[in-house]
Amino acid sequence: MGSDIVAHRISIGLFYCKLSSGCVKTVIKHTVSFNDVLFEICVNLEKCKLWILSKYKSYSDIVSFYMLLYSLLLICGDIESNPGPGGTPDPPEKTLSIFHGNIRSLRNKLNYITDIIEDFDIVFFTESHLDVNVTDFDISLFGFETPVRKDRNANGGGIIMYYKSLINIVRRVDLEHDEVESMWFELKTKLRSILININYRSERQSSVCFWQYFDMMLKRALDENNSIICLGDLNKNFMSDISSNIRDIVFINGLINIIDKPTHFDTRTGNTSLLDPILVTDSIPVVDKDTVPIDREISDHDGTYVTINCGFTSSRTYKRKIWDYKNGDFDLMNQKVSRTNWEHLISDADNMNVACTNFTNSLLDIASECIPTREVVVRCDDKIWYNSNLRREMRKRDRFRKLFLRLKTSFAELKFKQQRNKVNNMKNRLKNTFTPV
Numbered sequence: 001m002g003s004d005i006v007a008h009r010i011s012i013g014l015f016y017c018k019l020s021s022g023c024v025k026t027v028i029k030h031t032v033s034f035n036d037v038l039f040e041i042c043v044n045l046e047k048c049k050l051w052i053l054s055k056y057k058s059y060s061d062i063v064s065f066y067m068l069l070y071s072l073l074l075i076c077g078d079i080e081s082n083p084g085p086g087g088t089p090d091p092p093e094k095t096l097s098i099f100h101g102n103i104r105s106l107r108n109k110l111n112y113i114t115d116i117i118e119d120f121d122i123v124f125f126t127e128s129h130l131d132v133n134v135t136d137f138d139i140s141l142f143g144f145e146t147p148v149r150k151d152r153n154a155n156g157g158g159i160i161m162y163y164k165s166l167i168n169i170v171r172r173v174d175l176e177h178d179e180v181e182s183m184w185f186e187l188k189t190k191l192r193s194i195l196i197n198i199n200y201r202s203e204r205q206s207s208v209c210f211w212q213y214f215d216m217m218l219k220r221a222l223d224e225n226n227s228i229i230c231l232g233d234l235n236k237n238f239m240s241d242i243s244s245n246i247r248d249i250v251f252i253n254g255l256i257n258i259i260d261k262p263t264h265f266d267t268r269t270g271n272t273s274l275l276d277p278i279l280v281t282d283s284i285p286v287v288d289k290d291t292v293p294i295d296r297e298i299s300d301h302d303g304t305y306v307t308i309n310c311g312f313t314s315s316r317t318y319k320r321k322i323w324d325y326k327n328g329d330f331d332l333m334n335q336k337v338s339r340t341n342w343e344h345l346i347s348d349a350d351n352m353n354v355a356c357t358n359f360t361n362s363l364l365d366i367a368s369e370c371i372p373t374r375e376v377v378v379r380c381d382d383k384i385w386y387n388s389n390l391r392r393e394m395r396k397r398d399r400f401r402k403l404f405l406r407l408k409t410s411f412a413e414l415k416f417k418q419q420r421n422k423v424n425n426m427k428n429r430l431k432n433t434f435t436p437v
Contacts, residue, residue, distance in 0.1 A: 095287050096167070096189075096310045098122045100198065100231040100276060101294060101303035105129035106139055106160065112298055114141055120305060121164050122187070126200040126233045128158035150183050159183055159198055159232075169196075175221050180205075180213045182232075184221065189310040194284070195225050199232035207236065211246050218253045229306065230255065230279040237273040255279040258289045263302045278306050285309040321373045328371035336366045385434040390426050397423045 099120040103109060106128045117123045123144070130139070131154045136146050144162040148171055152158045159181060163169050168188040172195070175184035181200040186193060197217070201210045221228055236242060238257055250257070257279055262272035278289060285308055292303035345362060349355035379386070400416040 094309060095307050096121045096187075097288075097305055097307040098124070098196065098229065098231065099292065099303055099305040100124040100126070100278070101292070102126045102200075102233045102276065102299055102301035103128065104299045104301075107134060109298055110139065110141065112295065116292065116294070116303065117141070117162070118143065121167055122169065122196070123162040124198045124231055125160050126158070126181075126198070127156065128160045129154055129156060130158050130160065148183070148185075150181065152181065157181055157200060157202060159200055161185065161198065175217060177213045177217050180210055180217075182214075182217065184217070186225075187310075191310055192227055192283075193225060194227045194229060194308075194310070195221050197221070197228065197230040197232075199230065199234060201233070201235050203235050207243075208245075210234075211249055215249045215253070218249070218255075222253060226254070226281055227283045228255070228279075228281045229284060229308075231276070231304065231306075233276050233301065235275055237275060238277045239272075239274040250279065254281050256282065258286060258306065259291065259304050261291045261302075263291055263304060265296065265300050265302075267296065267300060276301060276304050278304055280306070319375050319377055321375055323367065324372045324374050330370065333366060333370035336370065340366070385430045387430070390423070390430060393419070393423050393426060 097120045099117055099122070101113075101116075101124075103113065103125040104127050106113075106125055107130070113125075128149070128151065130149060130151045132151070133154070136149075139147060139160075141147075141162055143164060145165055148161040148163075150159045161183065169185050170188075172184040172186050175195070175197075176182055181202075183198050185196045185198075187196055199214070201207070218228070218230075236246065238259075239262060257277040259274060259276070259278050262274050263276040264273045266272070280286060284306075286306060287309050288305075288307040290305060292305060294302050340362060342359070342362075345358050346355040349358055397416070397419040400412070400419045404412040404416040
């Protein structure tokens, strides 16, 4: 059996789905688009109905059952061939999203920002306006860990960071400077370690002094890591001509601004400006970036975000239950289906939602009694022609490679190359013998 769910479907014969039990010879392949499938169903629906009526003239419940199935298939568009009795968890992602917003006092806006940030992994807010009288519990957000704070006072300033539980991130106080409102964090992934910097420069702070301190922090960080992301409200319009000293600091330290839309909106003058850039080094694998609209009653800034390819879930495997159709008792299932009053099950319902729930639960109850289930491991990154023998030989190849790198002997090199050639030959043979349907 293959290593992912596509290969599993091939092994149990799920890549062909006949429209009826012999009445229609047309076979729909699951490799075509849904529009093609829908077209085939529409073309053959009348044939199916005539065949069912001729075969089951005395079985009105069977006719109703089949008609309902075809109607559901026509209107749905998201049919899963083998969803399993318990559903399938979403495989983990390889990307990570970082958000920043100037919130202008956090305490009374928690309900609003909860809806804004739920899809982000790391969230920063500047101008949090918090002090020691506000506890972490008071500003906790569902789905995020205890926030990391750098408060100024309740009247202005302040930085706060939220992060989700699966994120491996720690604060780096050693990279911070006491003269600026800034925090540094180290994000550890399987691909790399990334330094993340969040800043807030108020309009009252000297621009010259801030950028001098910012340059000092950057150089200290670059001494140990060239993967850096800088966010925050810098109160400097990056959409206009910035001064040469700021441009030099950004350029010499290898940073580039990836936000090209205004983030600040002056309601009095109508002017717009880009005060919240995201500066990254060229080693950061940016997948997506943009601004996030914020209600003007909440803040006069829009949020910004960057999504990066970090690989912190590069080993993407998970378990799921599937229907073992090969060992199902379909004679028993046909009996149970024929004995079920599908017409009354649906007509007795108060509305369509209740009818759908009744139908689904009844069908799944019958299926669970007649079709066994089993648990499989889904390896999302494997090719569909992988099998257990190939994976075993690949593990053996990797062990020989580690041995060769450690010993550096000709014998170890020979064993590694022999095993590598064996694995390559197996891959070629499996690819050539695999026929997509």
